[in-house]
Amino acid sequence: MNTIRERIAQRSLLPGDRLPSVRALAGSMKLSPATVVDAYERLVAEGTIQARPGSGFYVSNAVLQPLTLMKAQTPEARAIDPFWVSRQSLDAAETVLRPGCGWLPPDWMPQAALSRAMRAVARTQTGIMTDYGNSRGSPTLRRLLLSRFSEEGISASPEQVMLTNTGTQALDLICRYLLRNGDTVLIDDPCYFNFQALLKAHQVNLVSVRYTQSGPDPSEFEAVISQHRPRLYITNSALHNPTGATLSPQVAHRVLTLASQHQVTIIEDDIFADFEPEPSPRLAALDGLNQVIRIGSFSKALSASIRCGFIAARQEWIEGLVDLQIATNFGGPSPVAAEIIAHVLTSGGYRKHMEELRRKLAHARQDLGKRLEALGIRPLLRPRGGFYLWCSLPGGVDAAELAQAALAHGIVLAPGNVFSLSQNAANLMRFNVAQMQDKRIDAVLADILTSR
Known part of the structure; x- marks a missing residue:
């Protein structure tokens, strides 16, 4: 029943769509046909689907709900949810530090x-x-x-x-x-x-x-x-x-x-x-x-x-x-x-602006790489340019847990699994080198990592 409800909520099944046959669903879910029949009958009773004799079961026209994109309910799930992480960066107060965001500080822009x-x-x-x-x-x-x-x-x-x-x-x-x-x-x-x-x-x-x-x-x-x-x-x-x-x-x-x-x-x-x-x-x-x-x-x-x-x-x-x-x-x-x-x-100033920006970012990447390594955080590679360092955390530290702890100190981080569909980046973190200029971030990270 939950599987059918989820497919309807995700709109892979729309009002009027025919559901899989009892035999097909039983085979794909490795259930007995009797269990599927029972589930379908209960969904009919609650109005989620309709039975059409001789034709099958169909999604009810009354079940269309607004599209829900962010489904994370727990702090653990929110820490790696793209919508939640984006909101934290976009809606943060000016006092919040944002080394997890994807843009440069205002004073770095022309x-x-x-x-x-x-x-x-x-x-x-x-x-x-x-x-x-x-x-x-x-x-x-x-x-x-x-x-x-x-x-x-x-x-x-x-x-x-x-x-x-x-x-x-x-x-x-x-x-x-x-x-x-x-x-x-x-x-x-x-x-x-x-x-x-x-x-x-x-x-x-x-x-x-x-x-x-x-x-x-x-x-x-x-x-x-x-x-x-x-x-x-x-x-x-x-x-x-x-x-x-x-x-x-x-x-x-x-x-x-x-x-x-x-x-x-x-x-x-x-x-x-x-x-x-x-x-x-x-x-x-x-x-x-x-x-x-x-x-x-x-x-x-x-x-x-x-x-x-x-x-x-x-x-x-x-x-x-x-x-x-x-x-x-x-x-x-x-x-x-x-x-x-x-x-x-x-205007002639753009190339000069970008040359200066590349110079500043190169210095910031080098400086931050040393600061992070002092904390046991190691960049997986040294990029040719840009403002990101993709890093592994020390001792199997979970990046989502680190991000949650940092948020309590007014610091927004970007844990690895928010970038990973396979969820294979639990020990990784993306740092924006231009947004890491405030050394208070180093102290907070050191305190959190030491406590773990």
């Missing part, structure tokens, strides 16, 4: 350049503060993106690029466009935890592949897609989140070959591209935007408040995605945000 861009855009562009934007987004920013793609070796036309409100919305639109209820999606293990959160909202089946220092394990990748036939594979190529790993050319070619053989579309989230000291292999560049869709945004490098994402893909897919964005958002992203970002990118 606030003066953003202010100048805001004034310039408001002064020079008539109607921008009041009108809807272009359905594909700012032509100026799209031209800049095409120029950046060209530097990577990606030849794309203006018809292959569109802007979105955020990078997350870009992924959401693609999932709406390409996925149907019950499809299977492949993600990395570990992976950016909001990939899991968003895909839960799309009610798809999730499978994962182990992510190594050079990318997804090729043998496991082949085995998973052969067995589960996923519709999509979603990944980061540059400075993988949370591991900081870099995709190798050999793994990139193997992944593309396997994806082509099994007709798997790849979504490559390239949000950390500008944090690399030198470009690493990109699936979109190797593929030429045939089977790979490139998404990204500027929220990590410029502003998480003035947000704008993008999608680069086949022209026919972009046409469909533009229509979908009109249906769900009535047009593209805020023209104000897009023009501000374009202004910053062309």
Whole structure:
């Protein structure tokens, strides 16, 4: 009975859907047919399902409930729930320290350049503060993106690029466009935890592949897609989140070959591209935007408040995605945000800002690595760039328990299993090096670890 209720709650069974036959369910659950009949009859009595003589059992039209995404009820479950961890970071008071969050501190961002861009855009562009934007987004920013793609070796036309409100919305639109209820999606293990959160909202089946220092394990990748036939594979190529790993050319070619053989579309989230000291292999560049869709945004490098994402893909897919964005958002992203970002990118200060940011982050990674090792916390690898260190905790310490204890001291951490579909990262933790500047965090971690 609980199994049927759960399938209905997760919307894998919808009102009017036919339930498995008594014989089929009995076989799959290794129960006697009499037990299944009894369960079905009880569900009929409570109004959850309906019996149709000669046809079978069907989900009642009266059972549709609002979609519930966060199901964690206990502190232990909440510590590794993507929604709960996101809420802790987003809703934290200014006094709360957030080494588990996924963005840079305000004083690391180009606030003066953003202010100048805001004034310039408001002064020079008539109607921008009041009108809807272009359905594909700012032509100026799209031209800049095409120029950046060209530097990577990606030849794309203006018809292959569109802007979105955020990078997350870009992924959401693609999932709406390409996925149907019950499809299977492949993600990395570990992976950016909001990939899991968003895909839960799309009610798809999730499978994962182990992510190594050079990318997804090729043998496991082949085995998973052969067995589960996923519709999509979603990944980061540059400075993988949370591991900081870099995709190798050999793994990139193997992944593309396997994806082509099994007709798997790849979504490559390239949000950390500008944090690399030198470009690493990109699936979109190797593929030429045939089977790979490139998404990204500027929220990590410029502003998480003035947000704008993008999608680069086949022209026919972009046409469909533009229509979908009109249906769900009535047009593209805020023209104000897009023009501000374009202004910053062309002002000459962006490259200097990123050079300084990479320098600061390199120093912060080195400094934090030493501080963490003094606590017995060891980075699994030394990333080429970015602001994450993926670390193992000492002596089998459970990361979720450590995160719960730290939260009581006003510190938000990101335990490993929030990133892991397989829940194989209980002893791991992701640290944001830019958000670890306050040495009080070290003292709290030392106290907690000593007490255990």
